[in-house]
Amino acid sequence: MARPPISQRLAAAAIALFNENGYDETTVDDIAARAGTSRSTFFRYYRSKEDVIFPDHDALLAKVEARLTASTADTAIVAVCDAVRLVLTHYVEDAEVSLRRYRLVGKVPALRDREIVSVARYQRLFREFIAGWLSDSPDAALRAELMASSVVAAHNQVLRGWLRAGGRHDPFGPLDHALQYVITTFRHLERPQDRAEDAGQVVVATFSRAASPEAVMDAVRAHLATAGHTGPRGRRHE
Amino acid sequence: MARPPISQRLAAAAIALFNENGYDETTVDDIAARAGTSRSTFFRYYRSKEDVIFPDHDALLAKVEARLTASTADTAIVAVCDAVRLVLTHYVEDAEVSLRRYRLVGKVPALRDREIVSVARYQRLFREFIAGWLSDSPDAALRAELMASSVVAAHNQVLRGWLRAGGRHDPFGPLDHALQYVITTFRHLERPQDRAEDAGQVVVATFSRAASPEAVMDAVRAHLATAGHTGPRGRRHE
DNA sequence: GCCTGAACGATACTCAGTATCAAAACGTCG
DNA sequence: CGACGTTTTGATACTGAGTATCGTTCAGGC
Numbered sequence: 001m002a003r004p005p006i007s008q009r010l011a012a013a014a015i016a017l018f019n020e021n022g023y024d025e026t027t028v029d030d031i032a033a034r035a036g037t038s039r040s041t042f043f044r045y046y047r048s049k050e051d052v053i054f055p056d057h058d059a060l061l062a063k064v065e066a067r068l069t070a071s072t073a074d075t076a077i078v079a080v081c082d083a084v085r086l087v088l089t090h091y092v093e094d095a096e097v098s099l100r101r102y103r104l105v106g107k108v109p110a111l112r113d114r115e116i117v118s119v120a121r122y123q124r125l126f127r128e129f130i131a132g133w134l135s136d137s138p139d140a141a142l143r144a145e146l147m148a149s150s151v152v153a154a155h156n157q158v159l160r161g162w163l164r165a166g167g168r169h170d171p172f173g174p175l176d177h178a179l180q181y182v183i184t185t186f187r188h189l190e191r192p193q194d195r196a197e198d199a200g201q202v203v204v205a206t207f208s209r210a211a212s213p214e215a216v217m218d219a220v221r222a223h224l225a226t227a228g229h230t231g232p233r234g235r236r237h238e
Numbered sequence: 239m240a241r242p243p244i245s246q247r248l249a250a251a252a253i254a255l256f257n258e259n260g261y262d263e264t265t266v267d268d269i270a271a272r273a274g275t276s277r278s279t280f281f282r283y284y285r286s287k288e289d290v291i292f293p294d295h296d297a298l299l300a301k302v303e304a305r306l307t308a309s310t311a312d313t314a315i316v317a318v319c320d321a322v323r324l325v326l327t328h329y330v331e332d333a334e335v336s337l338r339r340y341r342l343v344g345k346v347p348a349l350r351d352r353e354i355v356s357v358a359r360y361q362r363l364f365r366e367f368i369a370g371w372l373s374d375s376p377d378a379a380l381r382a383e384l385m386a387s388s389v390v391a392a393h394n395q396v397l398r399g400w401l402r403a404g405g406r407h408d409p410f411g412p413l414d415h416a417l418q419y420v421i422t423t424f425r426h427l428e429r430p431q432d433r434a435e436d437a438g439q440v441v442v443a444t445f446s447r448a449a450s451p452e453a454v455m456d457a458v459r460a461h462l463a464t465a466g467h468t469g470p471r472g473r474r475h476e
Numbered sequence: 477g478c479c480t481g482a483a484c485g486a487t488a489c490t491c492a493g494t495a496t497c498a499a500a501a502c503g504t505c506g
Numbered sequence: 507c508g509a510c511g512t513t514t515t516g517a518t519a520c521t522g523a524g525t526a527t528c529g530t531t532c533a534g535g536c
Binding site: 113116117120139141142143145146148149150152153154156157158161178181182185186 | 351354355358377379380381383384386387388390391392394395396399416419420423424
């Protein structure tokens with residue numbers, strides 16, 4: 001009996017029990033028992049009870065890192081899109097598993113938190129690489145953070161849509177669309193120093209904390225009326 | 239003896255012990271003992287051992303939600319900026335605590351994960367509100383996700399920078415700068431149908447008489463960022 | 477056959493988190 | 507002041523995750 005390797009039997013038993021009795025109601029002993037092995041062995045294969053649901057995140061993370069490492073600032077956009085596609089592919093290839101996990105994670109707060117943490121790791125990876133590519137430009141850290149979070153958000157958005165729809169349609173079209181959004185959005189920031197010029201005019205209004213809204217409005221109106229505006233964006237706060 | 243309320247004594251004891259002996263090496267019993275109370279009482283005040291480090295996240299979340307609820311699609315940008323500022327303000331007001339926590343969280347993976355989860359809750363909040371405001375436009379879900387993640391990323395970036403620098407400088411300038419980035423970035427995605435007609439006009443946000451000077455300034459700043467502007471056409475409601 | 481090393485299982489332990497209940501502390505009203 | 511109901515606290519016991527240890531089993535190689 002019991003042909004498949006222990007780790008898979010454990011994972012299968014865990015998912016089955018989680019669905020039957022709920023996550024919190026299932027103990028590791030239960031899982032091990034159904035898998036026909038012992039509690040000790042469970043923890044030998046999975047570091048925690050949650051781990052049995054999120055298996056190969058480490059491997060996927062490594063693949064993403066490899067793809068990003070293989071790129072330079074010149075090919076950054078392509079690399080990022082490629083890497084994101086890598087992740088989505090991983091989910092799509094195991095649609096059955098992904099869907100079961102999605103439904104489960106939706107029900108169990110502990111698992112949702114765990115997934116959020118996993119996603120943050122991807123975002124961190126992206127952020128570090130992008131920051132490296134941008135290192136010589138101003139606001140590199142900020143822009144890297146924004147780009148990384150946008151890329152990850154785009155991916156998550158597409159993935160969630162695909163999962164919610166039962167994993168039936170092809171998600172790569174929507175993914176390209178979303179990534180296009182991101183790329184277009186950030187093209188504006190390619191040369192941040194240009195932005196100051198094209199903005200052309202900025203209001204500078206200084207006022208005390210106690211100023212009434214009317215007084216502030218008057219100040220703003222006055223500044224807008226006087227065409228002589230030069231300074232950069234406003235500071236506030238005494 | 240023991241003047242301050244129990245919850246504060248517990249928090250103080252916890253932080254002290256975490257710094258002295260490390261997080262994992264400190265048991266809840268230790269904390270309760272140093273605070274001069276019992277383990278039961280600890281869990282009566284804090285749901286978990288981690289909670290003692292992240293106290294009023296719920297309250298802050300509620301404040302943010304209140305600020306967002308008080309807005310409509312018209313004043314969305316202002317509301318979002320305001321809400322973000324609310325969060326940063328909360329950290330800055332308790333700089334001492336924030337810094338201690340920052341150093342601790344940097345060392346303990348469990349706490350870092352917890353913080354990531356907390357941040358995700360803010361992001362979710364932003365996403366839902368923005369999605370509501372955008373509900374009638376195409377790609378609403380995607381855009382909401384991108385905007386929310388960008389806003390949160392901008393905040394985090396600024397906050398981390400401030401914390402890393404020891405909390406010495408004023409972070410609101412950098413925050414405004416970062417938010418400006420985000421606003422500028424999303425400008426071309428915002429209400430594309432308005433873009434043709436808004437040339438040459440300043441649109442000033444409407445706000446209540448009770449609005450704080452900051453809020454007013456935000457309105458002006460945000461609208462100036464969103465719209466190409468030349469002369470004032472200022473009107474003010476209410 | 478025997479030796480060696482890895483995989484496995486049993487046991488025991490720590491500690492977070494939950495539930496329960498009894499004993500204080502406290503304010504209130506008579 | 508004293509009886510009474512409420513709230514706060516503390517003690518105890520329990521579940522279950524995660525860790526450590528150790529003896530056993532099982533594999534293949536000599």
